[in-house]
Amino acid sequence: MQDFLQKAKQSSRIVATLSTEIKNSVLLQMANALQENTSYIIEENSKDMKNAKENNLSSAMQDRLLLNEKRVFDMANAIRQIASQTEPVGRILDGWVTKDDLNIQKVSIPIGVIGIIYESRPNVTSDTAALCFKSGNVCVLKGGKEAENSNQAIAKILQNILEKNNLPKQAISLLPDSSREGVAKLIKEDKFVDLIVPRGGEALIRFISENSSIPVIKHDKGVxxxxxxxxxxxxxxxxxxxxxxxxxxxxxxxxxxxxxxxxxxxxxxxxxxxxxxxxxxxxxxxxxxxxxxxxxxxxxxxxxxxxxxxxxxxxxxxxxxxxxxxxxxxxxxxxxxxxxxxxxxxxxxxxxxxxxxxxxxxxxxxxxxxEFGLGAEVGISTNKLHSRGPMGINDLTTFKYKIYGQGQTRK
Amino acid sequence: MQDFLQKAKQSSRIVATLSTEIKNSVLLQMANALQENTSYIIEENSKDMKNAKENNLSSAMQDRLLLNEKRVFDMANAIRQIASQTEPVGRILDGWVTKDDLNIQKVSIPIGVIGIIYESRPNVTSDTAALCFKSGNVCVLKGGKEAENSNQAIAKILQNILEKNNLPKQAISLLPDSSREGVAKLIKEDKFVDLIVPRGGEALIRFISENSSIPVIKHDKGVxxxxxxxxxxxxxxxxxxxxxxxxxxxxxxxxxxxxxxxxxxxxxxxxxxxxxxxxxxxxxxxxxxxxxxxxxxxxxxxxxxxxxxxxxxxxxxxxxxxxxxxxxxxxxxxxxxxxxxxxxxxxxxxxxxxxxxxxxxxxxxxxxxxEFGLGAEVGISTNKLHSRGPMGINDLTTFKYKIYGQGQTRK
Known part of the structure; x- marks a missing residue:
């Protein structure tokens, strides 16, 4: 696990500094690759569907899991839409000159490595991967067991495009140990992972909030x-x-x-x-x-x-x-x-x-x-800090201060 | 503990909606009260100093603990400075009109109840209490054992002013159980506390990060x-x-x-x-x-x-x-x-x-x-999310979206 996460962390420095042009080109290649591999994706998805039927998943759950030509096409288009969004990295959020004539800029930067824990719908895999990549982040994805074949297939296609562009495939990773124990380990690795986003049932979110040593942005219930x-x-x-x-x-x-x-x-x-x-x-x-x-x-x-x-x-x-x-x-x-x-x-x-x-x-x-006009969303945050409400691409960034001096020392 | 925190939470709704005028008036009364009670504060502080000597605290630690007339005067002036800062609540951070003609405003609001864990210097008690109050937050303070008498005296004076103004004294509270176990309990009370800010040694910060179910903004080391x-x-x-x-x-x-x-x-x-x-x-x-x-x-x-x-x-x-x-x-x-x-x-x-x-x-x-020009600071955040670097009064706020409609429903 640590080896795997260390590679993810190392990749994050490469992804963080990619130009808008390269990121968008890679995303468009990913969208095309998903479409070109439609039959492969559907084939892998049918394995999940077969298991779902054997395990008597509810028809609602089965419907969420199902991929067909139309849905793969929609997944590809979602990535194209994400590529078309305004660059979220490098926005100057604030700026001023201090009494010592230091020029301070507050600039948006990627968060780093983001662990995302979710269920069912396989399109979340490609949506989230694209949102994280566009915002210069590395994602570690942990989908539901019921969608494992579909998620593996989607991730493999996206990773192929990364490698074709000489980028580390770890920039879009599936958690190798997708068991509950794997999640329990992941949320303690604060040296390598900067944020955990759990989307799912109350018990899962509770477990993660109580045990994570990494900051958590919850996608909890709405009453x-x-x-x-x-x-x-x-x-x-x-x-x-x-x-x-x-x-x-x-x-x-x-x-x-x-x-x-x-x-x-x-x-x-x-x-x-x-x-x-x-x-x-x-x-x-x-x-x-x-x-x-x-x-x-x-x-x-x-x-x-x-x-x-x-x-x-x-x-x-x-x-x-x-x-x-x-x-x-x-x-x-x-x-x-x-x-x-x-x-x-x-x-x-x-x-x-x-x-x-x-x-x-x-x-x-x-x-x-x-509806807010933020474009594709990671979800709806019920956290009070950092991100609240609809979580768009800008919410996948944090900031640093760049300070331009001319030799100043503190008095 | 839960009773105590429930009262803090209830007070937070009152403090959150106070006008700038009232907040500033209360802060100036607090500053005057500290000055007027200088001899009482020094008397209580001398008990801490006596214990410090008996426990052979280092001379550096003793110096940090010591209060004298000049230092109490500085504490009062720090509060006056905080009162003079621009209102941090209600800033419109962003705003736009959606395709459905909804008018969205992203507005800064107080965080709620903030638990602050710190050591030694008793002026942190009044500084932090004033920063939290000015930004519409309730603070639950847990200072060091070595400064207990000084902190109690300072808190009592500030609470008196709250009560004189018909405000709940729980808006500025000292954690009743200031033992390690008390802290361990506090950081699990996510229903009542919205943020934990630990300032102190590495071991303390590690313990809190690993065990808190409440978001934590660390003030960790600088290498x-x-x-x-x-x-x-x-x-x-x-x-x-x-x-x-x-x-x-x-x-x-x-x-x-x-x-x-x-x-x-x-x-x-x-x-x-x-x-x-x-x-x-x-x-x-x-x-x-x-x-x-x-x-x-x-x-x-x-x-x-x-x-x-x-x-x-x-x-x-x-x-x-x-x-x-x-x-x-x-x-x-x-x-x-x-x-x-x-x-x-x-x-x-x-x-x-x-x-x-x-x-x-x-x-x-x-x-x-x-130095940044942010005014008094809560500390320097080594978190990557929500607040990073010098943490001023605006970093003690979060936001909500206010959405103004004219009968719109979603299509």
Whole structure:
């Protein structure tokens, strides 16, 4: 493991200083190579699919695992899109001249070696590898066991292109020991690895946060809310709530709970219930909600749950403060929205709610690299430090200070 | 412990939204209160000093621990300076309009609850408390056992001012269990604490990095270098090397090693040796160095050592690449400097050396919040993520996205 990681670390110095021109040329070659090897990739993927069927993976899981011609084409195009993004390395983030006439520049640089732990979808392998390469980083990828053949095939094709360009193939690596023990070892190697990004189940993320001696940027759950204020515009309420809950309930930026101001509850809950019924949404309500509409009773624990399904909690609150209190207690700091036309209430909500993304009069479903206009994303960070919310290519950089002097010494 | 931290967390929501006016008024009251209670502080400090003598603490340690009228006055003035700094919360760091006409603002916000673990100097207690308060954060302070009475006295005075202003005194807290076990517990409380900043010995920092489930920003050692290129201006060399080594050898931004280009070594080593002799510097050299001047032989391990004393390693290298290789292998990513008049060599060095601060033609001693013009500093981060190098008040903030819509749903 240490040998392998040492090579990754050494490669990182080469990748960090590649020119934009070379990086983009290599990425475009990678995209073409994936397309040219479509049948090989599908062949290897079919081994994973066979195992998945034998192991009775859910049909949803099987669908995520499956590669076909269209999906390989999409993977190649994602790499082309990443190549077209603005160079993330070398941006001058800040700069000034000190009292001693030192010229200080704060410049973006690659992070170094990034370990990424993920599951299922094999396109994550090529997406992440391309994002890391574009930002001058080396990636150590640990995909799911169920996708092992697909991931190996994809990595091999990308590595071939690296070697054709006289670049170290370790710049895009799969973790050699992909067992749980392998991960446990990886997250202790702080001499060689600069960042760990876990995407996956709560238990995995918990294990990594507690045991890693390397900084971790979590992609954890989203328990998101919409607060419908008494001054909400009723026309916007239904479309936004339906979009935020029903468009893709399995997404982390979908909502779990709506908080409804007591003054507006009698006027909107019946209508909302009817519309959500058409969407097949299962509703659970607090005691107060049950006074207005007939739904299941929401238990305390329901408010903590990330459903990832078409289920919605309703809680009636008496003011914006109670809504904020509820969000701070039950929310996961992901995406929170207020529907209101009241300037002061909106201002209070946006200022006081502590979450990666706080919205006024919009669906929480916009928390996404593509929707934000950041391009392809590594994921959505639920960390509070370094990167928060949609994590684009610029979030895969850190910085250093370059200081230009003319012989200065400190007084 | 959990009760205590829960209160700290609750206070953090209050402190986070205080206006600049209130924060500054409270800070100025704190500064005055410290001055007014000078004799009480000195009285409590004398208990620590008595223990220090009984425990035979080194005279350097005793000097760091000592408080007198002048030093309390300086503490008060440091708080006044912090109050005068530009508001770090609410800065708009970035902003744009998306394809769906969402108006996105990336806004700086406080981090939340920050645990700070440090040693000896009691002024760190008031400095850090003021920096955290100014940036809207709650601090949980764990000072050294040797300064316990002094720290308690200082915290009590600051907390009194909080209470006088109807603010929760938990906004500035001392960790109730200040034992090693207390620290071990603290760094697992990720529900209540958002960041741990350890300042101290290597063993402490290692322990915290390996065991914390909370993000850590380390203030670790500085193994810093100056590379004297063949194109260095000899007039600048001696003054910069002497400044970087001898002005304050115990500082982390002092150098441990000079790397001398082989072409210039015969012309400058003798002169450097003479000048450094006048400063009482003990020199150790590589085999090649010993061909030019008579000094002790530098062992492999010497190059890894942060001396914190007036000792300097010399290594002769054949080019800038060898210098960079050496720095990447032995350096701690703190501060590195090149002395050269060659545009291309400087560019290569500044681009390829991975450290918080990379200098051209200046002393590494400038790596400091005050020298950078950042105002009072929390310390010098040797982390690669979130904060790197001198950590000023803005580094005590993170960000959230505020998104202003007009009813948008995702397509």
């Amino acid at each position: 998101c809310h919409i607060f419908i204020d008494k001054d909400a515009n009723a026309n916007k309420v239904i479309s936004i709530v339906i979009n935020a809950k029903c468009q893709r309930p399995s997404a982390c930026n979908s909502i779990e709970t709506i908080l409804v101001h007591d003054d507006i509850a009698p006027y909107i809950l019946t209508g909302l219930q009817e519309e959500l019924k058409l969407q097949g949404t299962q509703l659970k309500g607090c005691a107060k909600t049950l006074e207005y509409i007939k739904v299941d009773f929401a238990q305390e624990n329901d408010f903590y749950t990330e459903y990832l399904e078409n289920i919605l909690n309703i809680k009636v609150v008496s003011n914006v403060n109670e809504a904020i209190e509820h969000i701070q207690k039950y929310g996961s700091g992901h995406s929170e929205s207020i529907l209101s036309e009241n300037y002061t209430t909106i201002n209070k909500f946006l200022n006081e709610v502590d979450a990666a993304c706080v919205y006024a009069n919009a669906s929480t479903r916009f928390t996404d690299g593509g | 810093c270098h100056i590379f004297i290129d063949k194109d260095a201006n000899a007039n600048k060399v001696i003054s910069i090397v002497i400044n970087a080594k001898c002005q304050r050898p115990s500082a982390c931004n002092s150098i441990e090693t000079i790397l001398v280009h082989d072409d210039i070594a015969p012309y400058i080593l003798t002169g450097l040796q003479e000048e450094l002799k006048l400063q009482g510097t003990q020199l150790k050299g590589c085999a090649k160095t010993l061909e030019y001047i008579k000094v002790d032989f530098a062992q492999e391990n010497d190059f890894y050592t942060e001396y914190l004393e007036n000792i300097l390693n010399i290594k002769v290298v054949s080019n800038v690449n060898e210098a960079i290789e050496h720095i990447q292998k032995y350096g701690s990513g703190h501060s590195e400097s090149i002395l050269s008049e060659n545009y291309t060599t400087i560019n290569k060095f500044l681009n390829e050396v991975d450290a918080a601060c990379v200098y051209a033609n200046a002393s590494t001693r400038f790596t400091d919040g005050g």
